[in-house]
Amino acid sequence: MKATALAHPNIALVKYWGKRDEALILPHQSSLSLTLSPLSVTTTVEFGVSSDQVELNGHTAKGSERERVLRALETVRAEAGGKLGPARMVSRGDFPASAGLASSAAGFAALAVAARAAAGLPADPKAASVLARRGSGSACRSVQGGFCEWRRGERADGADSYAVQRFDEKHWPELRMVVAILNRDEKEVKSRDGMKHTVDTSPYYEAWARDAEVEVPRAVEIIQRKDLEALGELSERNAWRMHATAFAANPPLCYMHPNTLGLIQHLREQRKKGIPVWFTLDAGPNPVLLTDAAHEVAAEALARACGAVDVVRCVPGGDATLKSEH
Numbered sequence: 612m613k614a615t616a617l618a619h620p621n622i623a624l625v626k627y628w629g630k631r632d633e634a635l636i637l638p639h640q641s642s643l644s645l646t647l648s649p650l651s652v653t654t655t656v657e658f659g660v661s662s663d664q665v666e667l668n669g670h671t672a673k674g675s676e677r678e679r680v681l682r683a684l685e686t687v688r689a690e691a692g693g694k695l696g697p698a699r700m701v702s703r704g705d706f707p708a709s710a711g712l713a714s715s716a717a718g719f720a721a722l723a724v725a726a727r728a729a730a731g732l733p734a735d736p737k738a739a740s741v742l743a744r745r746g747s748g749s750a751c752r753s754v755q756g757g758f759c760e761w762r763r764g765e766r767a768d769g770a771d772s773y774a775v776q777r778f779d780e781k782h783w784p785e786l787r788m789v790v791a792i793l794n795r796d797e798k799e800v801k802s803r804d805g806m807k808h809t810v811d812t813s814p815y816y817e818a819w820a821r822d823a824e825v826e827v828p829r830a831v832e833i834i835q836r837k838d839l840e841a842l843g844e845l846s847e848r849n850a851w852r853m854h855a856t857a858f859a860a861n862p863p864l865c866y867m868h869p870n871t872l873g874l875i876q877h878l879r880e881q882r883k884k885g886i887p888v889w890f891t892l893d894a895g896p897n898p899v900l901l902t903d904a905a906h907e908v909a910a911e912a913l914a915r916a917c918g919a920v921d922v923v924r925c926v927p928g929g930d931a932t933l934k935s936e937h
């Protein structure tokens with residue numbers, strides 16, 4: 612009735628930006644990401660306790676945070692036959708908010724794997740990915756390691772909208788992602804609200820969704836042949852296009868800071884000098900640099916030269932794993 616799982620966050624190279632179904636968290640387009648080690652979230656779920664309890668990083672969760680977790684646990688209860696009783700969930704990340712990466716993706720992936728095990732359900736990456744998706748869309752891509760593709764799916768109930776692993780973490784061990792923390796302020800518009808606003812008001816939205824869909828198989832082909840330059844170029848143009856559709860919303864949505872553009876400009880100059888480093892950018896000001904093991908120190912140095920207050924170096928991470936079962 613109790614299980615603990617550990618999962619890593621992921622960074623999208625082809626981004627998810629916009630839902631066709633808000634309640635089920637179904638995206639308009641497919642996306643593709645890399646799971647990141649060593650950052651992780653560890654989550655314990657125990658059924659059959661006296662009342663529902665949700666604890667995130669040492670604090671009792673309230674409001675919509677608590678509701679999202681309880682809804683996921685309710686789905687597991689229903690699948691297991693409904694007689695598991697109230698649940699206690701305790702989740703803790705080993706990376707601070709200043710790491711610039713949301714812990715919700717790793718958190719809901721760990722929750723999905725732990726809750727299914729605690730309920731006695733069989734290990735099933737597809738079912739865990741669907742469950743994680745209902746908590747936070749990008750979480751469906753953290754159930755497995757390496758490069759994962761979240762297929763948008765076609766069904767109205769979301770049963771075919773989950774992530775599949777395209778290459779595991781051993782496929783391209785020299786690949787490095789360097790998170791450049793330029794600004795630690797909490798962003799004004801959360802991803803969930805920003806993507807809805809973009810879908811509702813950006814005239815570029817349809818073009819974004821169409822383009823992202825065709826970039827996913829191109830990214831898979833590039834990763835297959837481990838072409839860093841081609842992957843860097845694809846990641847940059849996809850990040851620019853996601854931000855462009857947000858810039859075109861009404862009122863406009865801009866997640867970049869002036870020093871985000873400064874760093875991007877600096878990367879271009881460094882590439883002319885032969886340093887293989889590219890960026891991707893989520894819904895925030897902090898770029899993630901894409902490079903190889905031979906250039907991660909150089910990538911960190913250039914991030915710091917552009918004002919990074921902190922830098923986190925990451926390597927391809929593995930599957931969400933069960934730590935213990937009682």
Ligand code: 2P0
Binds near residue numbers: 623626746750802893
């Ligand atoms: C991604 N992002 O693909 C994109 C790129 C942010 C920019 O997934 O509403 O926290 O919980 O499904 O997953 C962030 O959005 O949003 C995100 P919900 P989520 O990684």
